[in-house]
Amino acid sequence: VVGLAGRGLSAEIDERYRLLAKGYRCSEADSLDGDRSHGEALDVEEGRSSEMATVLVILKAFVGGTMLVLPSSLSQTGLVAGNLTLWAVGLLELWCMLKLVEAHQRLGGSFGQLAHRALGVPGAVAVEASIVLSQLGFTAAEMIYVAKTGAFAVHRLAVRMPGLAVWLGSASQDDLEPSLIWLQLLVAVPVSFYRELTALTTFNFIGNILILSAVFVLSVVTVAGLADQGGAPSGVKLDSTVSQVLVFTGFSVYAFEGITMVIPIYTAHRNKENFNRTVIWTIVAIAALFSTFASANVVLYGDTVASILTLNLPAASSLRVWVSVAFALGSLTLVFLMAFPTYEILESRVRMCFGERVVNDFGVHALRGLVICLCALAARFGGAHLDTFLSLVGAVGCVPLAFIYPCAIHLRLVAETAGAVALDALVVLVGVLIVLLCLAGAA
Numbered sequence: 001v002v003g004l005a006g007r008g009l010s011a012e013i014d015e016r017y018r019l020l021a022k023g024y025r026c027s028e029a030d031s032l033d034g035d036r037s038h039g040e041a042l043d044v045e046e047g048r049s050s051e052m053a054t055v056l057v058i059l060k061a062f063v064g065g066t067m068l069v070l071p072s073s074l075s076q077t078g079l080v081a082g083n084l085t086l087w088a089v090g091l092l093e094l095w096c097m098l099k100l101v102e103a104h105q106r107l108g109g110s111f112g113q114l115a116h117r118a119l120g121v122p123g124a125v126a127v128e129a130s131i132v133l134s135q136l137g138f139t140a141a142e143m144i145y146v147a148k149t150g151a152f153a154v155h156r157l158a159v160r161m162p163g164l165a166v167w168l169g170s171a172s173q174d175d176l177e178p179s180l181i182w183l184q185l186l187v188a189v190p191v192s193f194y195r196e197l198t199a200l201t202t203f204n205f206i207g208n209i210l211i212l213s214a215v216f217v218l219s220v221v222t223v224a225g226l227a228d229q230g231g232a233p234s235g236v237k238l239d240s241t242v243s244q245v246l247v248f249t250g251f252s253v254y255a256f257e258g259i260t261m262v263i264p265i266y267t268a269h270r271n272k273e274n275f276n277r278t279v280i281w282t283i284v285a286i287a288a289l290f291s292t293f294a295s296a297n298v299v300l301y302g303d304t305v306a307s308i309l310t311l312n313l314p315a316a317s318s319l320r321v322w323v324s325v326a327f328a329l330g331s332l333t334l335v336f337l338m339a340f341p342t343y344e345i346l347e348s349r350v351r352m353c354f355g356e357r358v359v360n361d362f363g364v365h366a367l368r369g370l371v372i373c374l375c376a377l378a379a380r381f382g383g384a385h386l387d388t389f390l391s392l393v394g395a396v397g398c399v400p401l402a403f404i405y406p407c408a409i410h411l412r413l414v415a416e417t418a419g420a421v422a423l424d425a426l427v428v429l430v431g432v433l434i435v436l437l438c439l440a441g442a443a
Contacts, residue, residue, distance in 0.1 A: 051278055054269050058282045061258045063289065064211050065145050065331055068218065068309040070255060070290060071297035073387050075305045077248040078240035079298055083291050085245060089252035090287035093402045096427065097262045097283075098276055100406040103414050104263050111263055115405055118412035123405070128349070130400045131260060132342045136375055137393030139338040143181055143188075143379035144386060145331040148308050151176040153324040181379050184332065185372060191336045192343070192368040207333030214327040217319070218309055219293065225300045236299055247391045250438035254394030255290065256283075259402050307386050339375065343368050395438035403431030 074082040103114050116124035151173045191203075240248075262279070269275050297305055297312075306312045310327050313320035346367060382389030411424035 050270055051274065054265055054275070054278055055282050057265055058258070058261070058279065059286065060208070061261050062256065062283075062286045063215070065142065065327065065334070066255045067215055067290065067293055068327065069145075069307065069386065069390065070251075070294040071301070071305045071309055072307045073248055073251045073390075074294040075237060075298045075301075075303060076240075076387065077244045078237050079295060080238050081240040081245050082248055083295060085248050086252050086255075086291055086294075087287055089249060090256050090283060090290075092427070092430075093253070093256045093259060094280060094283045096403055096406040097259050097279060099410040099414075099424070100259060101262055101266050101276070101279075103406075103409050104266065106414055111260060111405075114409050114413065118409040123408070126400070127405055128345050130397055130405070132345055134257060134260075134393065134397030134401060135338055135342045136371070136378070137254075137390075137397050139335055139342075139372075139375040140378040140382060141390060141393065142331045142334045142338060143184055143376060144383040144389070145308065146184060146328045146335070147177040147180040147379065147383060148386075149310050149324040149331070150180045150328040152311055153321050153328060154180075156321045156324075177383060178380055181376050181383070184335065185376055187332065188335050188339075188372045188376075189369045192339060192372050193365050195364075203333045204337060207330040207337075210326040210330030210333075214310065214323050214330065217323050218297075218313075221313060221319075222293070222296050222300055226296060229300075236302055246437050246440065247388060249434060250391030250394035250399070251387060252394070253398045253402055253434070254390050256287075257394070257398040257402060259406060335372075335375075339368075339371060342371055346371065391438055395435050399431050399435050399438070403434070404428050407431070 074086070077085070100111065100114070103118075107114065107117065109117065112124050112127050115127040119126070154176060155173050266272070266275055269278075297309060301312055304312070308327075310320065310324045313323060343364075347364060350363070350367065378389075382392075407424040407427040411421055411428070415421045415424050
């Protein structure tokens, strides 16, 4: 783990997020008809990443804390319908990724610039709005992970530390979660004032190690538990209702959201000819990992699987406390990273509307602090219904980015045959239906 997630990889991932923030932006003044190369459009040196680096960046974009909430959602949906939904969403998003890359290969430009060319200013604004909503949703989700696992760890530590028990008083674990959400602002707001992600490389490296370590420990516990006791005594839920499938569909899109990474990663990939093959096999492997990990834990714990998997570790084990602490700290470092692209987008829009004089140091700090506070507010009220909250983030923020915009871009700019046009239009329609049905299911 240390070899694969070293500081060099953390720096490369940080750079991808910086490129995403720059590549998202698209104003009416952006030149889309000139002779800008792909690298110039995204302000990135082209062709410097090896195939292994590309695979690792994709893995880091998908594999993380979401794995620890996936078993609970799968358990509520049912093992059969849940896995079918998970695979269908993953493969459909992979197909849409390749369509977006095809449009970039043909015309160059970032996601936002391609949307501007295909759909005009409303299309570019819609892409930016969806990115902001999805990234704020991701940030709020990480804050919820910190609060839930942190509250559990604090309560367990209070048993061994009388001074901490006195400070907690009669507060329950549920009572402590809102306080931990607000306390994160003491760290997240000052860190948001950093203008360059390079300042956060060390935080990201530590967070990578902590989260990957938590996933590794939980995987070992799951395999050992299945070998020792087999399946859960309560059995495994196989059936599901339509409402549960709809909620899980939104969550699955949330779990696989990564299409906004694909153009910067393609631009930096050294061997363009094998990029599609690399992406296909990596995403298929990630889908297999998600499905296997979640299914194994559903079989092991049955209907007792917790909303966050760390809470299923043996109650008497100190491992449960320290894995929860590691996951909470790792998620806290991701709060800083997830929010960063939204700063660049919002500051760019404020600058366009009100001029440079508004985007001074005080204005930037105030805007960034407000963004983090809004994420905390969403986490405060979304944490009580985590599965539904993540499904709504997936439906509202991620579905348009994953399905609707890429196929609309491909339809307008690339598709030439009647079959290609019909297929793009069908996926756009499916995306719209998923949004509407997920909203109805969550309600």
